[in-house]
Amino acid sequence: MPNISRDEVAHLAKLARLAVTDEELDVFAGQLDQILDAVAKVGEVAGDEIPPTSHAVPLTNVFRADEIRPGLSQEQALAGAPAAEEGRFRVPRILGEEQ
Amino acid sequence: MTAVAELMDYAEVIERFDPVLGLEVHVELSTNTKMFCGCANVFGGEPNTHVCPTCLGLPGALPVMNGKAVESAIRIGLALNCEIAQWCRFARKNYFYPDMPKNFQTSQYDEPIAFDGYLDVPLDDGEVVRVEIERAHMEEDTGKSLHVGGATGRIHGAEHSLLDYNRAGVPLIEIVTKPITGAGERAPEIARAYVTALRDLLRAMDVSDVRMDQGSLRCDANVSLMPKGTSEFGTRTETKNVNSLRSVERAVRYEMARHGAVLAGGGTIRQETRHFQESDGTTAPGRTKETAEDYRYFPEPDLVPVAPSREWVEELRGTLPEPPWERRKRIQEEWGLTGEELRDLVNTGAADLVAATVDAGAEPGDARSWWVQFLTQQANAREVELADLPITPAQVARVIELVKSGELTNKLAREVVQGVLAGEGEPDEVVETRGLKVVSDDTALLTAVDEALAAQPDVAEKIRGGKVQAAGAIVGAVMKATKGQADAKRVRELILERVGA
Numbered sequence: 001m002p003n004i005s006r007d008e009v010a011h012l013a014k015l016a017r018l019a020v021t022d023e024e025l026d027v028f029a030g031q032l033d034q035i036l037d038a039v040a041k042v043g044e045v046a047g048d049e050i051p052p053t054s055h056a057v058p059l060t061n062v063f064r065a066d067e068i069r070p071g072l073s074q075e076q077a078l079a080g081a082p083a084a085e086e087g088r089f090r091v092p093r094i095l096g097e098e099q
Numbered sequence: 100m101t102a103v104a105e106l107m108d109y110a111e112v113i114e115r116f117d118p119v120l121g122l123e124v125h126v127e128l129s130t131n132t133k134m135f136c137g138c139a140n141v142f143g144g145e146p147n148t149h150v151c152p153t154c155l156g157l158p159g160a161l162p163v164m165n166g167k168a169v170e171s172a173i174r175i176g177l178a179l180n181c182e183i184a185q186w187c188r189f190a191r192k193n194y195f196y197p198d199m200p201k202n203f204q205t206s207q208y209d210e211p212i213a214f215d216g217y218l219d220v221p222l223d224d225g226e227v228v229r230v231e232i233e234r235a236h237m238e239e240d241t242g243k244s245l246h247v248g249g250a251t252g253r254i255h256g257a258e259h260s261l262l263d264y265n266r267a268g269v270p271l272i273e274i275v276t277k278p279i280t281g282a283g284e285r286a287p288e289i290a291r292a293y294v295t296a297l298r299d300l301l302r303a304m305d306v307s308d309v310r311m312d313q314g315s316l317r318c319d320a321n322v323s324l325m326p327k328g329t330s331e332f333g334t335r336t337e338t339k340n341v342n343s344l345r346s347v348e349r350a351v352r353y354e355m356a357r358h359g360a361v362l363a364g365g366g367t368i369r370q371e372t373r374h375f376q377e378s379d380g381t382t383a384p385g386r387t388k389e390t391a392e393d394y395r396y397f398p399e400p401d402l403v404p405v406a407p408s409r410e411w412v413e414e415l416r417g418t419l420p421e422p423p424w425e426r427r428k429r430i431q432e433e434w435g436l437t438g439e440e441l442r443d444l445v446n447t448g449a450a451d452l453v454a455a456t457v458d459a460g461a462e463p464g465d466a467r468s469w470w471v472q473f474l475t476q477q478a479n480a481r482e483v484e485l486a487d488l489p490i491t492p493a494q495v496a497r498v499i500e501l502v503k504s505g506e507l508t509n510k511l512a513r514e515v516v517q518g519v520l521a522g523e524g525e526p527d528e529v530v531e532t533r534g535l536k537v538v539s540d541d542t543a544l545l546t547a548v549d550e551a552l553a554a555q556p557d558v559a560e561k562i563r564g565g566k567v568q569a570a571g572a573i574v575g576a577v578m579k580a581t582k583g584q585a586d587a588k589r590v591r592e593l594i595l596e597r598v599g600a
Contacts, residue, residue, distance in 0.1 A: 015393060017195055054188060054398035060406040063166030066130050069137025071151030077264070078147060080157075087146040088245065088261035091197040 004032045104381065107359030109352065112324070115363070118286040118355050119332050120279040121321035122230075124297055126272045126307045127240060127314070128171050133268035134239045135162030135205065135402075140270070142313050146263035154268035156201030161401050168270035169212070170415060171306040172237045173407055175272055176213025177416050178300055179232045184212050186406045189237070189399035197262050198241035206273075208396040211236035212405065220296045221424045222288060223442070230293050231277035240269040278332065286355065291348035294318050298344070299423040299451060302486065310487060311342050318347050322354040324362060333358070334368040338382050341375045350375045353382055423451050430454050434463045447475060448485040455492035461499040469495050473513060477520060490519045497526045510583060511535045537584055541593065544577070544585055548593050551576035563598045570594045 009029045013020040020028065046052075074087050083090035112118075133140050136153035152160035176183050190208035216232035243266050248258030274297065282289045298309045298316055309316040323335035336358070338350045353375075358368055373382040421429075427450050431441045444450040449470040456466035470485065474495070478485045498515055501507040507515060507530070518529030530536055551573045552559045561569040570591055577590045 015193070015395065052398075054400065055403055057403065059403040060186070062164065062403050063169060064132075064137070064163040066132050066165050066167035067137060068132055068139050069151075071136070071138045071149065072155070074145060074147045077150045077155060085247075085261055088263050089147070089197070089200075091260050091262060093248075093257050093259050094197060094244070094246075 004029055004036060104357045105360040105364065106353075106356040107363060109356055112355050112359035113284045114327075116324035116326055116355075116359060117280065118282060118351075119323045119325060119335070120276075120282060120286055120290055120351065121335065122276045122279070122290060122293060123319040123321070123337075124274045124294060125240075125317040125319075126175070126274065126301060126309065127316075128168050128270040128272065129305075129307050129315075130165055130167050130171065130270055132165055134165050134168050134237070134270040135268055136160075138268065141265075142308075142315070144265050146265060149265040150267070154200075155264055156199075162205065162399075164402060164405070165270060168237065169405060169407075171270070172212045172235065172272055173412060174304060174415050174419065175274070175301065175306060176216065176235050177412070178304060178419055178422075179213065179216040179218055179235060179274065181213035181216030181232060181235060183407055183412050184210060184214070184405070186210075186404055187212055188404045189402045190396045191399050192238075192394045192396055194394060196241075197260065198244055198267070200242065200262075200264060200267065204238060204241065205399055205402070206238035206396075207236035212407075218293065218296060218300070219424075220289065220293045222285070222292050225438070228282075228289055228292070230279055230289070233275045233277045235272055235274045238271050238273060240266050240271045242267040287348040287352040290320060290351045291344050294347050295344050296424065303420045303423050303426075303451065305420075311344065314342075317341075320347060320350050320354070322351055322358065323368070324355065324358045326362075333362070334370050336368060336371055336373050336382075338373045338375050339385065342377065346375055346377060346380075349380045350382060353380055357382070426451070426454050430457070430463070434467075444471070447471065449475065452486060452492055452495075456495045456499075459493040459496035461496040465499045465502075466492075466495065469499065469516075473516065477516075488520060489522060490516065494519055494526055501526065501530070505586065506530075506537055507535065508537055508583075508586065511537065535584065537586055541589075544581070544590060544593055545597070547577045547580045547585070548573070548590065548597055551580065552594070552597060559598055562594070567595065 006025050006029050009025050009032060010020065013025075013028075078084040078087070078089065081089045128140075130140055132138060133149075133154055136151050138149045138151050138154055141149060153162055173183055187207065187210035189205050190210075191203040192206045192208070193203045195202055211234040213235040214233065216235070218230050218232060220228045220230050222228060242262050242264040245261040245263070246257035247261060276293070279286070279289065279293075294316075298311075301307050301316070302309050307315055311317070317339075318341045320338045320341060321335045322338065323333040325331060325333045336354055338354055341347050341350045354373070361368055369384075372385040374385050375382050427441060427445060430436070430450070430453070431438070436444070441450065444453060444467070449467070453463070453466045453470050456470065457463050474488060474490070475485060478488050481488070495516070498507070498512050498519075501515070502509060502512045514533065514535055515526050515529045518524075518533055519526055523529045523532060554576065555572065558569050558572050562573070573594050574587055574590050577594075578585055578587060
């Protein structure tokens with residue numbers, strides 16, 4: 001039976017860049033446990049002979065021809081950027097927190 | 100972080116340890132468009148001008164697979180003697196890093212398109228080493244970051260970074276070897292030979308530009324050591340930023356010497372990503388490696404599975420070219436080259452180009468002389484590799500044909516080639532626009548001859564009097580008048596005819 005710990009929830013929250021309070025960690029750990037329990041039930045019925053379902057439609061090989069299509073101009077691309085410089089998206093420094 | 104690492108003498112490393120290598124090669128495909136959208140796949144360009152909602156990860160944008168890229172992935176798998184998956188999917192590799200605006204990379208995880216193959220790699224001395232291939236999978240490239248502030252271009256100490264997403268979404272094939280063991284002393288050489296063979300193969304297949312200097316072929320070298328007599332792999336480091344074939348060899352050798360010193364000193368190797376530094380051939384630590392679980396891979400819901408039919412796979416198998424090393428063996432026999440002559444051709448990067456030129460209809464001798472002499476000079480002058488000159492073997496073959504048919508002299512032919520290299524189009528177009536055709540029309544030549552004779556009556560008289568060698572001055576004048584586009588031999592004949600000598 002799955003049993004997700006508070007620490008694991010904290011780890012996942014960090015990976016997903018979510019600010020989760022101490023109280024929320026307890027709440028989410030309990031809720032995630034229930035979800036994992038529910039998913040685990042599927043595992044009880046699905047045997048090896050049943051392929052996992054990731055898509056609800058029975059389609060394969062949907063390809064596009066290798067032909068250029070017009071995209072956005074630089075101005076359009078940067079229109080939603082909080083900050084831009086020299087035609088590029090400007091982001092806060094990348095290293096710092098981890099290293 | 101600039102502390103100089105202790106290194107163990109290489110001979111001692113080999114005596115005490117067995118190296119284990121794992122090579123990951125990323126190849127950017129040379130398709131017209133990106134992997135999941137119709138944006139142009141080109142190197143460079145004004146920043147953020149080959150982008151659209153899909154590759155910028157804007158909400159609601161949906162990816163569609165580039166069929167040509169899937170085709171190239173299957174061909175690469177087949178060329179590496181891999182099994183091709185009956186059915187496989189893409190997966191999301193989740194991580195936060197500004198080079199991937201979606202906050203995940205669309206990649207393949209446990210269902211690669213190609214797996215369990217091998218590549219037989221020829222070494223310099225002719226020995227062939229089989230490198231086992233674990234998998235080749237499809238994914239997309241990331242954007243490019245420019246770090247501002249601090250040391251120039253370095254991420255450490257940078258105040259902020261600037262992102263260009265022109266490269267984000269470019270089709271990428273990642274080719275991963277199985278651990279290469281038992282290489283011993285030759286490990287660095289085998290690493291270089293493997294990447295070289297892979298590059299030559301991919302180039303012959305015409306699926307990628309394979310330019311390490313531009314990043315269309317990138318190699319990450321995993322290196323670990325295990326003490327002699329043991330069989331458990333040591334902790335590995337992964338060295339990135341290895342941008343040339345020579346650097347592959349240097350990076351592996353350096354890491355072996357560094358690991359050796361750390362282990363012999365009772366230390367432990369930290370599993371980490373390191374960056375190769377071209378300037379001094381050392382490596383420096385990069386960001387700590389996230390474990391595989393941290394990426395929280397899951398099947399990509401926006402892309403349907405890929406299920407290549409066996410008919411399609413076999414059809415693609417039929418399009419594979421003769422492997423470069425087999426072609427070399429064949430040309431060595433056909434052209435009667437010594438092993439050394441062939442190796443020179445291979446080392447200068449000329450062998451495959453000469454062979455392709457011959458395939459396009461040129462005589463081997465002519466093809467060889469063009470690539471080894473004039474074009475090698477041109478490549479050196481431009482500081483690029485021979486294969487990266489903007490001229491194709493077919494174009495060289497055409498120039499050779501024009502010389503053979505007498506339409507061009509060698510001198511004019513070199514000018515035509517210069518024109519092609521300058522981007523003026525096909526050889527015939529350059530001949531046309533630069534007006535480089537040999538003047539072979541006797542009427543035009545006779546006019547020039549008559550004018551030259553009339554201008555120098557004393558010389559004409561000497562020739563008439565039997566001093567045939569005096570004709571040289573008239574030939575020179577005619578060549579000058581025709582801007583060097585006349586066939587000197589024919590001019591001489593016409594002069595002698597004219598004076599009735």
